Amino acid sequence: MKTLKESKVAIVGLGLMGGSLAGALRGKCRAVVGIARRKETVEQAISDGLIDLGTTDMEPAVGSADIVVLATPVRAIIELVNDLGPLLQDDALLIDLGSTKSDITHAMADLPPHVQPLGAHPMCGKELSGISAADPGLYEGRTFILVPLPRTSLQAIDAGRDLARAIGALPLILDDPHRHDFLVATLSHLPYLLACSLVAAADATTSQDEAAWEIVAGGYRDTSRVAASDVDMMVDIIMTNRQEILEALAEYSSHLDQLTQLIRTADERGLRMKLSYAREKRMEMFP
C-alpha cells in the first residue's frame, strides 16, 4: 500500500465533510480529486482551492485512485459501496465518513477481496452544510473514529491513521460498529432530536410574541443549535440507526418524565437531588 504522500485521493461528495477533508489533504498527497454530482460544486471546490482536480464523472476518477473517501449521506454511501467495488484498483483503500457504521460496514463486508474497506466517523461538524461551509481546519484536534472490518489489513488501518493525523485529527480505533452506533445514538442523535423538539415547542407557543426573540438567552441558543443540521444527512443517520435511537429516546424520556413528575408534585427534595446529580455528572464529563 502506498504512503499518503504518494497516493491519489478521490473524495466522493463535496459537502461540508468532503470539501473540508479535500482542503485539509491538499498538498499532503499526490493529488486530491473531488467528485460531485453538480458541476457548480466542482467548480466552486476548484475556485476555493480545495481540490487539485474535479469531475462529475465518478467511474474514471475512483478507478485511478489509491484512496477513495465516500463523504455523502449514509444511504448514498451504502449504494456506492455496493456499486464501486469492481471499479477500484487493486489494494485500493475505501474509507467512508458516515455517521452510523453498522449498515455501512455490513455492506463493506461484501466488497471484492482486492479492496481494503475501512469505516470512519470524524467527530466534528457544523450546523452549516455544503461546499460553502467547507473549512480545512474542521478536523483539527477532533477524534476521528476508525472502524476496521475483520478483513481489513493492518496496513490499511495504518493508512487510515495516517490520513487522520495528516488533517490534524486524533485517530481512535473502535472495532465494533454496533458499539459505535449505540454510543452515537445517545451522544449525537439524541441531542439532535431534543433540539428539533425544543424548536418545535418554541415555535408553537412563544414565537408569535415579538418579545420572545429579544429575551432568548444562551441556554436556548446552545440547546437548539443542532436543530439546524442538514436534514438529508440526519434522515439517513436516523433511518440506519433506528433501534439504538429508540432505546436512547426511551432512556431519556424516563428521566424527563421523572423530572416532570417531581415538578408536578412540587417534590422539592427529589427535584434537587436529580438536578444536583445531573450537574455533577455534566461537570465530570467536561471538567
Added chain:
Amino acid sequence: MKTLKESKVAIVGLGLMGGSLAGALRGKCRAVVGIARRKETVEQAISDGLIDLGTTDMEPAVGSADIVVLATPVRAIIELVNDLGPLLQDDALLIDLGSTKSDITHAMADLPPHVQPLGAHPMCGKELSGISAADPGLYEGRTFILVPLPRTSLQAIDAGRDLARAIGALPLILDDPHRHDFLVATLSHLPYLLACSLVAAADATTSQDEAAWEIVAGGYRDTSRVAASDVDMMVDIIMTNRQEILEALAEYSSHLDQLTQLIRTADERGLRMKLSYAREKRMEMFP
C-alpha cells in the same frame, strides 16, 4: 430620584449576577456596596475590585442606599422583599434580578408606598456560579428585561433603564410578569430540564464505556451545557414557575413523541417534514 451617578447602590447577594453587576457599576455611581452572608465572599469582592464597600450586615447598608438590587435566588428575593421595605429610604428604588417575575412582583406590590419597586431579569448567565465567576462584562450587549408594577413611577422605570444602559445592557420593558414567565418557561427553563435529562440518559447508558468521552462531539456538549447551572438558583426558578414549565414540558413532549413515533414506524416522509420544519425555524430564529 437621584441620577445613577449620584446614587449609592447596595447589591444583596454577591454571586455570579450580583458580583458581575457590582463590578460593572463601579465608578458609574457614588458607591457600590456589596452585601453577602459570608465574610469570605465580601473579602473576595473587595480584593477582586468589584465593590467599593462590603458588609455582612444588611440593615444599615440597604437603609442608606438610593438603589437596592436583590441578586439572590428567587425565593430569597421574595423573603427580602417582604422584610426590607420598612428599612429603605424614602423613594429608594428596589430592583431584583430574579429569573421568574410573577411571585416576586406579587410580593413587591405589598411594599410600603415610599419604596419604588421594579422587577428585572437580565438575559445572561454562565454555567459557573459564585463570586469567582463574576465578570463585569457579563451584561454587555444582553437584553435586560424590566418589569414595572402598576405603582412604579416613570422616574423609577427611567432609573432602571439608566442602570441597564450603564452596564452595557439593552433595557426591554415587559409590563406583564405572567407573559415574562410564560416565555422564559419555554426559552430558558425547558432547555435546562432537557439538558439535565440528556446528561442523566448519557450517564445511565454510555458513560461506562471509556470510548464515550473521546467521541463526544459538539452536539452533546452544547445541548447539555446548561445542566451545569447552579442548582439552588434553578430549584427556586422551577418552584416559582411550575405551571408554565409544566405547560412547556407538555408541548415539548408532544413533539418528541411525534418524532419517536415517526422513527418507530420508519415514516421517512413524515420524519423529513418535521425535521425540515425545525431546521427552517431554527434558522429563522438565529439567521
